[in-house]
Amino acid sequence: MAEIIRLDDVHFSYAEKPVLQGISFSVTAGEAVVVLGPSGLGKSTILRLMAGLLEPTKGAIEAMESAESGVNARLVFQQPRLFPWMSVRKNLYFALRAANVPQQEWDKRVEPLMEQVGLVAELDSPTSSLSIGMAQRVALVRSLVCQPSVLLLDEPFSALDPKRRKQLQQDLLKLVEFTGVSVVMVTHDIEEALDIGDNILVLDGQPAGVVCSLRTADQEKKKAREQIENHLLL
Amino acid sequence: MIRRITALSVALVLWQIAASIADSVIFPAPWDCLLSAQDAIADGTLQKNTMASLARVGVGYTVAACLGVLLGAMSGILGVFGLGFRDVLELLRPIPPIAWVPIAILWFGLGDKSAWFVVFLGAFFPIFVQVAHAFANCPDEHLEVARAYEASSWDTFVWVRIPAAAPDIAQGLRVGLGLAWTSVIAAELVGVKNGLGDRIQQLRYVSDYEGMLVCMITIGLLGWLMTTLANVVQKKVVPWQKSSV
Numbered sequence: 001m002a003e004i005i006r007l008d009d010v011h012f013s014y015a016e017k018p019v020l021q022g023i024s025f026s027v028t029a030g031e032a033v034v035v036l037g038p039s040g041l042g043k044s045t046i047l048r049l050m051a052g053l054l055e056p057t058k059g060a061i062e063a064m065e066s067a068e069s070g071v072n073a074r075l076v077f078q079q080p081r082l083f084p085w086m087s088v089r090k091n092l093y094f095a096l097r098a099a100n101v102p103q104q105e106w107d108k109r110v111e112p113l114m115e116q117v118g119l120v121a122e123l124d125s126p127t128s129s130l131s132i133g134m135a136q137r138v139a140l141v142r143s144l145v146c147q148p149s150v151l152l153l154d155e156p157f158s159a160l161d162p163k164r165r166k167q168l169q170q171d172l173l174k175l176v177e178f179t180g181v182s183v184v185m186v187t188h189d190i191e192e193a194l195d196i197g198d199n200i201l202v203l204d205g206q207p208a209g210v211v212c213s214l215r216t217a218d219q220e221k222k223k224a225r226e227q228i229e230n231h232l233l234l
Numbered sequence: 235m236i237r238r239i240t241a242l243s244v245a246l247v248l249w250q251i252a253a254s255i256a257d258s259v260i261f262p263a264p265w266d267c268l269l270s271a272q273d274a275i276a277d278g279t280l281q282k283n284t285m286a287s288l289a290r291v292g293v294g295y296t297v298a299a300c301l302g303v304l305l306g307a308m309s310g311i312l313g314v315f316g317l318g319f320r321d322v323l324e325l326l327r328p329i330p331p332i333a334w335v336p337i338a339i340l341w342f343g344l345g346d347k348s349a350w351f352v353v354f355l356g357a358f359f360p361i362f363v364q365v366a367h368a369f370a371n372c373p374d375e376h377l378e379v380a381r382a383y384e385a386s387s388w389d390t391f392v393w394v395r396i397p398a399a400a401p402d403i404a405q406g407l408r409v410g411l412g413l414a415w416t417s418v419i420a421a422e423l424v425g426v427k428n429g430l431g432d433r434i435q436q437l438r439y440v441s442d443y444e445g446m447l448v449c450m451i452t453i454g455l456l457g458w459l460m461t462t463l464a465n466v467v468q469k470k471v472v473p474w475q476k477s478s479v
Contacts (some may be wrong), residue, residue, distance in 0.1 A: 044239065051382050052379065052381075052384075053381055053382060062336075074383070075382045075384070077375075077378075077379070077382075081373075081375055081376070081378075081379050082396070083376065083379070083393075083394070084474035085397035085398075085400070085474045086393075086397075086474075094385070094389075095382070095383050095392055098380070098383040098384055098385035098386070098389055099383070099384070099392075124471075126474070127474075146383070184368060
């Protein structure tokens with residue numbers, strides 16, 4: 001499988017304090033990588049580095065330019081972060097405008113994705129009329145309309161109750177299948193990591209590094225869970 | 235609405251009782267004021283002076299709104315340079331508009347220009363400060379979304395910074411309008427030959443206390459009307475003010 005993005009010995013420090021050390025992994029086309037670890041270790045920082053919002057202190061992040069869209073990675077935040085002054089449609093248009101997508105393409109990209117998440121009827125609604133789950137679906141679509149090679153998900157289900165969480169996970173898997181996008185998601189929830197990840201990287205330590213990497217396809221779920229728990233307890 | 239009507243009725247009754255007890259020409263009763271208002275409307279003086287005051291507010295406030303929004307936005311965006319500019323203006327801000335009246339008359343002479351200047355000063359500072367604060371403190375969560383989507387500086391300014399600042403801009407314009415109205419009355423007390431402020435002075439010379447109160451009530455009513463209208467406009471223009479997901 002072709003590599004989409006590669007992190008090579010990435011280190012990062014916040015105000016001289018080391019947060020991440022020696023992070024190396026790559027994401028291949030269509031793959032779902034989950035970075036799992038306790039809160040506050042710097043999991044979100046990995047995504048911010050991959051999204052270009054932060055610069056590594058040492059090491060490199062190499063992105064293979066997507067031939068089709070020219071857009072490499074798009075980040076979905078923990079909170080939907082929709083602009084409250086725009087309708088749902090205009091929030092999606094903002095992403096397309098920023099990615100320099102020709103205007104005649106906008107609706108062609110927006111409508112099929114909104115159909116996938118069952119929110120076409122809400123396109124012209126104000127964002128204030130959406131529930132948190134609906135808003136997070138719109139945030140997912142906002143990232144996907146740019147046709148990125150990698151979708152970066154920063155614990156996107158953490159604000160939801162268990163039932164809506166499961167529902168949104170299903171929607172995410174549906175969207176991933178529909179678009180073929182690769183995913184890098186961070187979470188502290190082992191079950192979520194096992195449900196979504198093809199490749200799970202367990203992050204631990206201070207500064208944090210990858211302490212274990214396992215491919216869920218190769219192992220039974222129960223065995224994988226035990227292995228993760230052992231690493232996080234050490 | 236019922237609450238307001240009740241409160242107003244109670245205030246009028248209390249005023250009437252107080253005036254009856256005081257039984258003095260310098261404390262007119264509401265009924266006498268109503269008769270005086272009827273006369274002022276019949277001979278057109280109330281409308282003429284009200285329009286003169288409103289016109290002065292119109293000129294001074296418009297200039298203050300344009301410059302306040304423009305300079306406030308620049309000051310908010312320009313970081314440390316903007317902060318320096320704000321520091322200088324912060325020294326002038328606490329000076330009440332009425333303190334500028336003598337200087338205004340010296341600079342612009344008696345007449346409309348000095349009144350426009352005082353109105354301008356009254357409205358400019360709250361607008362400037364609010365707008366500068368709004369642009370300097372655009373929420374990181376919005377800016378981070380713009381950066382994550384690789385939006386250009388122009389797109390970020392037009393689609394993120396301006397709308398994010400809009401509720402504070404509207405608030406500044408609303409507060410500025412209220413202060414413009416109070417400033418024009420202060421300016422008219424000495425600087426001009428018509429307007430509600432000047433009319434109060436003229437009526438004082440002829441001891442027409444009912445007429446003075448009619449002008450004061452008109453000022454209060456128009457101030458209330460302006461604030462109410464500004465609130466309605468603010469809610470229409472920036473309906474997202476209290477909602478965010």
